Amino acid sequence: MSFDALAPWYRTLEWIAFGDDLQRCRVACLGEIAAPKHVLIVGEGNGRFLRELLRLHPDVEVDCVDASERMLQLARQRVSDELGDWGERVRFLHRDVTLWSPPERRYDLVVTHFVLDCFAGAQLAAVVKKLGCSATDDANWLLADFCVPSSGTARFRARGWLAAMYLFFRITARIQASALSDPTPYLRAEGFVLARRDFFRRGIAKSELWGSEPAFANVVAGARS
Numbered sequence: 001m002s003f004d005a006l007a008p009w010y011r012t013l014e015w016i017a018f019g020d021d022l023q024r025c026r027v028a029c030l031g032e033i034a035a036p037k038h039v040l041i042v043g044e045g046n047g048r049f050l051r052e053l054l055r056l057h058p059d060v061e062v063d064c065v066d067a068s069e070r071m072l073q074l075a076r077q078r079v080s081d082e083l084g085d086w087g088e089r090v091r092f093l094h095r096d097v098t099l100w101s102p103p104e105r106r107y108d109l110v111v112t113h114f115v116l117d118c119f120a121g122a123q124l125a126a127v128v129k130k131l132g133c134s135a136t137d138d139a140n141w142l143l144a145d146f147c148v149p150s151s152g153t154a155r156f157r158a159r160g161w162l163a164a165m166y167l168f169f170r171i172t173a174r175i176q177a178s179a180l181s182d183p184t185p186y187l188r189a190e191g192f193v194l195a196r197r198d199f200f201r202r203g204i205a206k207s208e209l210w211g212s213e214p215a216f217a218n219v220v221a222g223a224r225s
């Protein structure tokens with residue numbers, strides 16, 4: 001699996017397919033959480049979520065883990081160009097999260113945007129468990145990803161898009177998964193509770209805020225669905 005070859009084209013391809021909707025999806029719940037101290041971003045990609053996080057919370061410390069060196073370079077370049085002195089606050093870690101051992105109970109915010117869809121079955125369960133163990137007792141978890149509406153023409157449309165996207169990413173990035181798996185039961189098993197969910201692009205993408213229950217005191221908005 002490698003997103004290196006795709007990395008320079010990723011932003012353009014996303015814009016052609018989805019316009020700005022996926023970026024709106026990434027940041028939709030960001031304003032809902034109290035200022036985090038230690039953030040883990042897994043599969044950050046080219047740095048557009050990271051930039052918004054640093055703009056909103058300039059004092060945060062971030063570990064940014066990605067298996068693609070090229071994506072990490074783009075992310076590093078973006079924050080450097082657009083935010084200037086981001087100093088020591090971001091550590092860019094070139095790691096495969098399936099092999100990486102994160103520190104235990106370290107992060108009060110975990111972010112997995114459009115990355116859990118690269119995993120399926122036991123591997124998805126293991127990744128969520130590992131990240132859950134790296135979260136503090138009062139952590140929040142931001143998750144943006146694709147999804148399939150439960151009925152109607154939107155459901156058929158979403159299934160068509162997903163089939164095309166999985167074919168594309170299996171060929172170009174050699175991802176392991178061949179279909180979308182729902183991480184919801186694994187997040188619940190780690191003690192996280194859904195605080196907010198918003199849908200985008202006629203229900204094909206979702207933005208979720210999950211909290212460990214003590215963290216709900218810090219959540220501004222209540223559950224919406």
Ligand SMILES: C[S@@+](CC[C@H](N)C(=O)[O-])C[C@H]1O[C@@H](n2cnc3c(N)ncnc32)[C@H](O)[C@@H]1O
Nearest residue numbers: 003043044045066067068071096097113114115
């Ligand atoms: C589909 S891209 C999503 C990028 C970005 N988060 C976004 O919102 O568009 C998936 C990202 O996850 C990274 N990734 C995929 N599998 C990974 C793994 N096993 N370990 C670490 N990063 C991984 C890829 O390198 C890529 O940057």
